Amino acid sequence: MTFTLRGRIETRLFLLLTVGVVWTAIVTPFLPSPSMGSGGAGMVPMQMNRVMVSLPVAYNALPFDYRMTFETLGLMAVLGIVWELVYHFAQQYRWNKDWPPLFTLVAVIPEGIALWYVIHLTHVENGSWALASAGTAMFAIHILSTWVLIWVAMLGPMKVVSLRWRFEGGQLW
Amino acid sequence: MVQSHGFEIKDVPFVAIGGGIGTFAMVDFLRVAGLPVESMTVVTPALRPYSNLESQLDNSQIPRDARIRSGSGDRMDSIWGWPGYGMEEAFRRRNPLMLLRLAAEPVLSEYYTPRASQLYDTMDREAARISWNRMVVAGMARVVRKRTEGGYFVVVDPLSPGPGGSVAVLSARYVHLSLGVAAVRHFPGFEGGADPEQAKRAVNVYEAHEHVYEEIRRHPGSKVLVRGAASSSMEVLGRLIADRDSYGTAVEIFHLYHSFFDGPKGPARFRIPGGNGFCYQPFTFAKGAFGGQLHRRYGALQSDAERIDLFTKLASTAIPKRKVWTSRIERGRREGWYHTVLGAAGCLESADGGDGSGHVRAHVEPLAGTGEAERVLEVDYVIDAAGVDIDLRKHSLLADLVDCGGARLNGLGQFAVDASFEIDSMHSGNGRLFASGFATLGNPYLIPMYSFWGYHYVAWAVHRKLAEDGFVRRLGTGRSVAAWWRRMRMAEP
Numbered sequence: 001m002t003f004t005l006r007g008r009i010e011t012r013l014f015l016l017l018t019v020g021v022v023w024t025a026i027v028t029p030f031l032p033s034p035s036m037g038s039g040g041a042g043m044v045p046m047q048m049n050r051v052m053v054s055l056p057v058a059y060n061a062l063p064f065d066y067r068m069t070f071e072t073l074g075l076m077a078v079l080g081i082v083w084e085l086v087y088h089f090a091q092q093y094r095w096n097k098d099w100p101p102l103f104t105l106v107a108v109i110p111e112g113i114a115l116w117y118v119i120h121l122t123h124v125e126n127g128s129w130a131l132a133s134a135g136t137a138m139f140a141i142h143i144l145s146t147w148v149l150i151w152v153a154m155l156g157p158m159k160v161v162s163l164r165w166r167f168e169g170g171q172l173w
Numbered sequence: 174m175v176q177s178h179g180f181e182i183k184d185v186p187f188v189a190i191g192g193g194i195g196t197f198a199m200v201d202f203l204r205v206a207g208l209p210v211e212s213m214t215v216v217t218p219a220l221r222p223y224s225n226l227e228s229q230l231d232n233s234q235i236p237r238d239a240r241i242r243s244g245s246g247d248r249m250d251s252i253w254g255w256p257g258y259g260m261e262e263a264f265r266r267r268n269p270l271m272l273l274r275l276a277a278e279p280v281l282s283e284y285y286t287p288r289a290s291q292l293y294d295t296m297d298r299e300a301a302r303i304s305w306n307r308m309v310v311a312g313m314a315r316v317v318r319k320r321t322e323g324g325y326f327v328v329v330d331p332l333s334p335g336p337g338g339s340v341a342v343l344s345a346r347y348v349h350l351s352l353g354v355a356a357v358r359h360f361p362g363f364e365g366g367a368d369p370e371q372a373k374r375a376v377n378v379y380e381a382h383e384h385v386y387e388e389i390r391r392h393p394g395s396k397v398l399v400r401g402a403a404s405s406s407m408e409v410l411g412r413l414i415a416d417r418d419s420y421g422t423a424v425e426i427f428h429l430y431h432s433f434f435d436g437p438k439g440p441a442r443f444r445i446p447g448g449n450g451f452c453y454q455p456f457t458f459a460k461g462a463f464g465g466q467l468h469r470r471y472g473a474l475q476s477d478a479e480r481i482d483l484f485t486k487l488a489s490t491a492i493p494k495r496k497v498w499t500s501r502i503e504r505g506r507r508e509g510w511y512h513t514v515l516g517a518a519g520c521l522e523s524a525d526g527g528d529g530s531g532h533v534r535a536h537v538e539p540l541a542g543t544g545e546a547e548r549v550l551e552v553d554y555v556i557d558a559a560g561v562d563i564d565l566r567k568h569s570l571l572a573d574l575v576d577c578g579g580a581r582l583n584g585l586g587q588f589a590v591d592a593s594f595e596i597d598s599m600h601s602g603n604g605r606l607f608a609s610g611f612a613t614l615g616n617p618y619l620i621p622m623y624s625f626w627g628y629h630y631v632a633w634a635v636h637r638k639l640a641e642d643g644f645v646r647r648l649g650t651g652r653s654v655a656a657w658w659r660r661m662r663m664a665e666p
Contacts, residue, residue: 001246001254001626002465088466092442096454097461102280155276156246156255160657161650166254167630169464 001159002098005088007170009081011158014172015150016077021070023146028069031142034127034134069142071124076115076143083111101155108147115143180342185214186644188327188345190314190570192217193225194249195351195610195628197296197305202252202632204303204666205656206645214343215305216314216329222300223249223293225353229379230289233558234408237293240286242404242456242493245275247463247625249292250299252632253657258287261295283495284455302663310341316573317348323602347644349635350608351628355567358559360400360535362520371523374533375555378405385554386416393423396552398535400518402430402451404492406558410511414501417510426505427550429514429537430490445489449499450513454491462487462620464630471620477584484620516540519547521555563587565612574599580606585615592618593638594631603642607635 003011062070087107091099116139119125127135159166187203189196192215200213219225235241245259256264263271274282300306312331320326327343357377364371376382378401389395397413399406410426417424434447446453461467467487474480492498505511519536531551539545565571565587574580574588574596581589581598590613591597599606609631614622618634621627640647648656659666 002460002463002468004464004466004469007464091466093444095437095443095445096459097466100278100280102277105276156257156260159246159253159255160654163252163633163648163653167464167633169466169468 001166002096002169004169004171005084007165007168007172008084008088008099010172011154011165011170012080012084012150013077015153015158016073016080016146019149019153020073020076020146023149024069024073024142025066027142027145028066031065031069031138033065033138065138068124071122072115072119072139072142073146075118075122075124076111076146079111079115079118083107101151104154105148105151108144112140112143112147180340182326182342182344183214184344185212186345187213187347187349188325188343189213189215189349189351190217190317190327191349191351191353191610192219192222192309193351193353194222194625195353195631196349197222197249197300198252198625198628199349199351199607199609199632199635200305200308201250201299201303202629202636203639203645205252205660206636206640206648206652207656207666208645210304210307213308214345215309216312216327216343217309218311218313218332221293221297222305223296227289227293228381232381233378233405234412235289237290238288241289241292243286243292243625244456245285245287247629248287248295249625249628250295251660252629253653254626254629258291258295259285262287262291279455284493298663299660302660303666310343312341314570316570317350317606318578319599319601320344320604324604325601325606346604347639348604348606350571350606350612351610352568352571352612354561354563354611356562356564357557358562359557360518360521360555362522364521364523368523371521371533374523374553375521376557378409378556378558379561382556385556386412389413389422389424389554390416390420392553393421394425395422395554396425396427396531396550397554397556398427398429398514398533398550398552400429400555400557401490401559402428402492403490403558403560406430407492407495407498409556409558410501411498414505424510426511427514427552428511429516429518429535429550431515431517431540433513433515443486445486445491446494449502451499452489452491453494454489455493457488457624458621459487463624463626468620472618474617477615480617481585481615484615487620514548514550516548518559524551561611563611563614568612571612583615587614587616588612590616590618593634594618595635595638605638605642607631607638609635 087099091097120129125135127133162172165172189200196215200215245257246254248254248258259275275285278284310329312329314327315330316328318326324346325348327345327348329341329343331341357379359377360375363375376385399409413424413426416422433450434452436448437444437446439445459467471483502511514537516537516539519538522534524532524534531553533552533555535550535552535555537548537550578599580596583589588596588608590608594607594609594613595605596608609628610623619627619630636645639645
């Protein structure tokens with residue numbers, strides 16, 4: 001199978017929403033959180049970093065680390081749509097009009113770096129902007145591990161989940 | 174009427190005619206979707222679903238242990254294609270490096286391709302799982318006709334006639350046709366059976382032609398003309414050159430094809446890679462035709478002319494870029510025993526072969542616009558690797574459907590089908606006649622009709638139509654996952 005642009009976007013959103021969300025829920029407590037040193041999870045004042053201020057109280061009651069990882073995931077999904085447009089444009093210069101899995105795997109490097117700045121810009125993360133800072137390890141482990149899981153799902157298991165996905169360019173809807 | 178003539182009629186809801194890989198994909202899909210053995214009959218003269226493919230691959234120099242030109246992720250024995258051939262081989266050989274290679278293809282390595290034996294063995298396993306043999310009626314389907322009550326009659330000529338007589342009649346609501354090609358291509362002027370000596374010397378790559386290699390070994394210095402620049406011609410060259418090296422055949426090779434690629438060709442956004450004289454593409458069709466953006470682009474085209482144009486470009490005569498192939502040819506050019514001949518096949522004449530001249534005279538017409546004169550090559554053998562003859566009239570059953578059944582054809586002279594690959598002009602009451610493979614080329618929906626993925630695509634589309642009819646249950650996520658797990662345990666579907 002080969003992806004269409006729509007298929008790539010749908011696949012990315014679907015996998016972030018399923019594999020990404022479940023994995024983030026599992027892994028977040030084990031990530032090296034910088035907030036542990038400054039008072040522990042859940043101790044960070046609420047108004048400090050809220051992008052989505054209108055979210056229900058239940059969400060704000062989530063430990064700080066969870067709010068950070070899930071918001072990162074959400075931004076990754078939104079930015080991803082832009083990235084897919086870029087890849088699709090680049091793909092036009094390939095005769096086969098395909099996008100090898102290895103390209104998708106290494107895309108985590110530019111995407112991850114861009115995302116790092118975006119989560120600072122949006123105050124999802126309030127630490128240093130420097131690429132090597134207290135929050136980097138947590139961010140990098142979270143993003144990398146999520147990315148690899150999603151990539152593996154795209155290599156095969158998705159075909160089992162949806163036959164349509166296999167035959168219609170990765171489209172699910 | 175049929176009954177009044179005293180034929181015994183057997184009712185089967187779904188009859189699949191052909192029995193090759195196109196039929197196998199269809200039947201496997203429906204069995205996985207839950208259709209019982211009793212609901213399907215396969216009419217085929219072949220012993221196994223891959224018999225025909227195996228003989229074609231064998232003849233075209235891809236024996237059991239050689240690798241075919243197909244990827245890891247589309248496998249004939251699984252409607253999901255995962256885990257793929259590559260992953261299976263990596264596990265069997267306990268070789269995790271193979272998994273890395275698969276993940277890095279085609280950027281850091283050439284595409285993985287499975288061995289022919291893996292294709293056959295896994296199909297055997299799946300055939301046993303779905304009880305393929307219990308569905309088979311060994312014979313030739315001669316005629317398919319609409320039934321006044323809806324559905325179709327299929328007249329079968331059994332290989333071993335039963336007590337009911339020499340003809341069996343099946344009555345089916347649904348019929349699926351996947352007959353493959355009826356004929357191979359030869360040089361114009363090829364006399365076939367009328368000139369047995371010529372027929373021995375001018376062969377098609379898909380026919381048995383081992384005798385040609387044996388003769389070449391017996392007559393050192395023979396001249397061979399190989400026609401076509403697709404991968405089957407590369408396999409032939411590989412054999413000729415391997416024999417040249419091992420047995421000192423000193424064979425001289427003339428390679429005839431249309432266009433010489435000294436580099437990539439085309440505008441930046443539609444540039445096909447090439448070099449060394451050949452055009453490079455890893456598979457028979459450009460990758461994006463397998464469901465990707467080229468598949469979409471094709472589906473949006475409005476006219477047959479546009480479709481045929483895009484089809485021709487995406488299924489162009491190309492070879493996978495393999496170092497072993499290009500280096501062989503470079504050596505042949507350097508050492509002067511390999512010659513590229515550009516032109517079109519003119520006609521073929523037999524010659525006496527005296528005075529060291531060849532036994533076959535092959536006329537080569539110059540390419541349009543070059544202003545060159547016709548060339549005549551005197552060679553000892555011609556191996557035609559320029560493809561197959563897709564004329565569906567070569568199948569008497571299909572010709573009859575057009576002449577007497579009223580089946581409509583598309584711009585390429587193949588069956589006009591709708592999006593579920595139904596020949597809609599043959600619709601009969603609540604019955605439907607489906608087709609896949611070569612006989613549906615040029616349809617407005619799908620390009621890679623003769624590929625593993627393409628056969629599964631058609632099966633998927635047919636299954637959705639049958640689900641709409643309420644004949645089979647649709648394989649949605651839950652049922653797909655459950656069916657996949659049963660297959661992983663090799664449990665009956």
